[in-house]
Amino acid sequence: MTARAHHFVPRCSLKNFTTNKKITLVDLDTGDEFTTNPENVAQERDFNRIETDDLAPDALEMAHGQFEGELAPILQSVVNGNIDATKEDFDSILNLVALLAIRNPRYRSPFSEFQDNVRQQILQLTSATKERWEAHIERANAARL
Template sequence: MTEPRKHHYISQCYLRNFTLNKNIYVLDGKLRKSFSTNTGNVCSLRDFNTIYENGERVQTLENAQSQFEDVAAKAISKVINGEEFSGSVRDTLLELMAMFHVRNPVQRNKYREIEEIGGGLGLLATDVDETYIRAELELSMIGVVKTSLSQRGWKVVKAAEGAGEFVTSEFPLSINFKDISSEDSSYIPPLNGINTRVFFPLTSNIGLLGVHGVDNCVVEAGMSEIAYFNRLTIARSDRIYIRDIDNCNIFLEGANPTPVNCLITNITHQ
């Protein structure tokens, strides 16, 4: 049996929570185009999870990720159904956030830059395939990021009726300063920064907000808040993923919440 070589770095079990009639709407700012497609056609690369052993492809990492995604899908469903964000649900979803943050093309390119100068750093070894080195580095970093995320209290942010929906992206975990006036778009604060907050869109109607020194709770978000979180989500990605373009807003600097369908028109007609 031929093993699949299209590997998702943003899991389909997650992306399906941003679909309408089984399709997800894509806005590509870099290519200046938009289209609707199924989740199998986005956030994937050929052999992204492949490891080579003695010149042969092995799917150990892809198979392990697939098994984890089954657990993650159940955890997402539990939050949707109102289960408390704690215990194994919290642990699983923090790992999912960390995996998306570490194992994606943007971060991998950064690791490659390190590897190119990293012989002295012990990141390269002539007797070990580079895919193993890369996998070990990424898995180690997932643990570091998850530990950092676990030190925060988490608010389950639910969209109020009529407030619009959350979007997601190829880099969905965002971090910013708690004080909006302190924001500097050219500077991304560290994940362990004390005066920061981390946001992750879990579904089109639920987001997770991590802040140091707060208790886990459930809060409701209005249109302006959701539009602001959407702005954070898309800041580091060329592609936005949307469930319903007629029910979504993004807060742009110096403006009121802007409907996504207007943004789509502006981008694709430039």
């Protein structure tokens, strides 16, 4: 079964902000509060989905899940006051910080726009003249053989 609810903040991190296995959220615009399960927070359908012939659509989500499984006891140890982290533990925490910085919808939107702009520019250059377009088609057909 393919995972569809992809978290951009790991559940193993969210659970450290719970009371009785529930997390309280506040809408910063309205001040409204509500309580829910961490599974319902910081996730988006197919957020980490990839389209390739070589991997399953949820391969990236599964890789994140494996990392988060290794990270969970490290975070729990820190929450419990254990400051005797190994270099590997520290590296895992730094990887979490890096993932939190880049793996979120606020970051993805401008990055996706940049990628779309680059693709549009490449397409415009490729099809700028009939000769250039035909040469491109010939190279593409030759590469398929």
